Amino acid sequence: MKFPKEVNTYCPFCRHHEVHKVKVASKGKARTLAVGNRAHNRSLEGHGGKRAGEKTVKKQGKRQKLMLECSKCKKKHEKVLSGRTNKKVELKS
Numbered sequence: 196m197k198f199p200k201e202v203n204t205y206c207p208f209c210r211h212h213e214v215h216k217v218k219v220a221s222k223g224k225a226r227t228l229a230v231g232n233r234a235h236n237r238s239l240e241g242h243g244g245k246r247a248g249e250k251t252v253k254k255q256g257k258r259q260k261l262m263l264e265c266s267k268c269k270k271k272h273e274k275v276l277s278g279r280t281n282k283k284v285e286l287k288s
């Protein structure tokens with residue numbers, strides 16, 4: 196999917212439409228010692244049963260995420276594109 200490098204869209208901080216720079220958002224690293232991660236790993240021990248967070252159905256694709264940076268206030272917010280694809284977003288000039 197192609198997406199423009201700059202879009203004029205709503206900025207929740209300025210409460211106004213502003214020109215935004217677009218970047219493909221990358222997922223941050225999960226902290227292995229966080230409380231939730233440790234609790235989840237504890238639940239995976241043992242002999243099975245139902246486990247929260249384990250999916251039986253695999254989706255055909257993922258929803259792509261973009262990071263928008265406002266040109267006026269320089270703050271960032273995310274935009275999740277509708278529709279699932281296996282292809283990554285291409286930023287066209």
Ligand SMILES: [Zn+2]
Nearest residue numbers: 206209265268
């Ligand atoms: Zn702004």
